[in-house]
Amino acid sequence: MTVRRRTGGRSLRARLVAFITVALVVVCAAMAVTTVLVQRARLLDELDQRVRDAAARSQGGLERRTGSATDLGFLNERGQPTGTVAARLTDGEVVAAETVTADGRQQVLTAAQRAALAGITADGTLHTRTIPGLGTYRITAAEGAGPAVLAGLPMDDVEATIHGLVVTEAVIAGVGLAVAGCVCAVVVRRQLRPLGRVAATAVEVARAPLERGEVTGLTRVPAADTDPATEAGQVGAALNHLIDRMESALAGRQRSEDRMRRFLADASHELRTPLASIAGYAELMDTGAPKVEPRLAWRRVSAQSARMTGLVEDLLLLARLDEGRPLERVEVNLATLVAEAVWDARAAGAGHDWRLALRLDEPATVTGDPARLTQVLTNLLANARAHTPPGTRITVSVEATRTRCTIRVQDDGPGIPPDLLPSVFERFTRADTSRTRAPGKGGGAGLGLAIAAAITQAHAGHIDARSRPGHTEFTVTLPYAAGADPAPAAHGAASPA
Numbered sequence: 001m002t003v004r005r006r007t008g009g010r011s012l013r014a015r016l017v018a019f020i021t022v023a024l025v026v027v028c029a030a031m032a033v034t035t036v037l038v039q040r041a042r043l044l045d046e047l048d049q050r051v052r053d054a055a056a057r058s059q060g061g062l063e064r065r066t067g068s069a070t071d072l073g074f075l076n077e078r079g080q081p082t083g084t085v086a087a088r089l090t091d092g093e094v095v096a097a098e099t100v101t102a103d104g105r106q107q108v109l110t111a112a113q114r115a116a117l118a119g120i121t122a123d124g125t126l127h128t129r130t131i132p133g134l135g136t137y138r139i140t141a142a143e144g145a146g147p148a149v150l151a152g153l154p155m156d157d158v159e160a161t162i163h164g165l166v167v168t169e170a171v172i173a174g175v176g177l178a179v180a181g182c183v184c185a186v187v188v189r190r191q192l193r194p195l196g197r198v199a200a201t202a203v204e205v206a207r208a209p210l211e212r213g214e215v216t217g218l219t220r221v222p223a224a225d226t227d228p229a230t231e232a233g234q235v236g237a238a239l240n241h242l243i244d245r246m247e248s249a250l251a252g253r254q255r256s257e258d259r260m261r262r263f264l265a266d267a268s269h270e271l272r273t274p275l276a277s278i279a280g281y282a283e284l285m286d287t288g289a290p291k292v293e294p295r296l297a298w299r300r301v302s303a304q305s306a307r308m309t310g311l312v313e314d315l316l317l318l319a320r321l322d323e324g325r326p327l328e329r330v331e332v333n334l335a336t337l338v339a340e341a342v343w344d345a346r347a348a349g350a351g352h353d354w355r356l357a358l359r360l361d362e363p364a365t366v367t368g369d370p371a372r373l374t375q376v377l378t379n380l381l382a383n384a385r386a387h388t389p390p391g392t393r394i395t396v397s398v399e400a401t402r403t404r405c406t407i408r409v410q411d412d413g414p415g416i417p418p419d420l421l422p423s424v425f426e427r428f429t430r431a432d433t434s435r436t437r438a439p440g441k442g443g444g445a446g447l448g449l450a451i452a453a454a455i456t457q458a459h460a461g462h463i464d465a466r467s468r469p470g471h472t473e474f475t476v477t478l479p480y481a482a483g484a485d486p487a488p489a490a491h492g493a494a495s496p497a
Helices: 012-064 111-115 156-207 231-287 294-322 334-348 370-386 448-458
Strands: 085-090 093-100 106-108 127-131 135-142 148-154 330-333 353-360 365-368 393-400 404-411 462-468 471-479
Touching: 012 135, 012 148, 012 156, 085 135, 093 111, 135 156, 156 231, 231 294, 294 448, 330 334, 330 370, 334 353, 334 370, 334 393, 334 404, 365 370, 365 471, 370 393, 370 404, 370 448, 370 471, 448 462, 448 471
Parallel strands: 353 393
Antiparallel strands: 085 093, 085 148, 093 106, 127 135, 135 148, 330 365, 393 404, 404 471, 462 471
């Protein structure tokens, strides 16, 4: 496929060739005019010197002769070139004028020809005059000890030389421009081929169905056309970078859409279960079934309603965090926060062995929302309690340095299944791979760890999980609070909570 970029009806290649050709014409014309002017000036200088010499010879010859006032016999002397014009002046008027013919004889000028010599003063100034029948002459008049004499030489040789030079330069310039134009067209065509392939790639990518579905395998500019040492290569490399970014963004969009569809499906499923229970008990109470105890039915309706309310609140919190809504920003002592959370967890899960360890080189102070950070700890501890058997040791440690604070929740339970570990922080992810929960059984909707991850990220922190049988560890890292007052370091070993 060949793609041509057009501007004003002409291709870029044609415009470049035209521009370069015009530039060459201008340069050649400037050089030719300069050469002609310089050569003409040099030839005129030489001719002027010869005219002065001829005038001096004529003046000297006249001084040696004793003839009448119209005597121009000195033209018969040797050294007078063919075409020389000589005249005698009296009071500025031409009284006699002759020229040397090709056969060496003298020819008297006609009245019209002598009229062309009028007005020339004997001050040595050079003049250019056109004499009818003879041509263009360079003329000067000199006055010595004797009468004033006028002498002139034809400019035919100068004009012929200049004319020949102009013709020669025109021919050379024409041939040179033709060759340069052809070479330029070939070079420009070859240099623009990569740009054409880049344009073809852009057109092919533009025709790809980008508005829906998964977008992968978009065409790239060939590596040979991405050489950063050339302008076309830079364009090709930039286009490839743009395509990579676009493909990555489209892939992210597709993943987001997939997560949204999965999220909606899971949310619908989780909400459908309590709604079905509420609707069922309401229908039983409405029909007045004799085996249905009203108090039990109302308790079940209230329990399912509370479960649904909690799920909706969790989804609302995640939506707010996704929108980037600002959280409360105060200085929080993580050591105190963790200690309180561990005490609460011990009260809720007395069957587990709870341990608290403080390893503080600096005060464990961060800037954040204490309620949300408490929720992170509560969710992590609840997750550890819910997925480990009684008697499992759960150790919560706090570490603080000058740059960050770290909370670790470790247990020696059975661990997280390897296939579940990569998605453990995704929404509605639970150990039950069917992603369903039997009515009446313990367990949540699979949002606890997702909420913990979202809150941690909202605090510019990081959370990760590592697990193997006998050891599971969740790590929450938060930036140290800027401007926190230093305090003596506290060191504590692991101890029962």
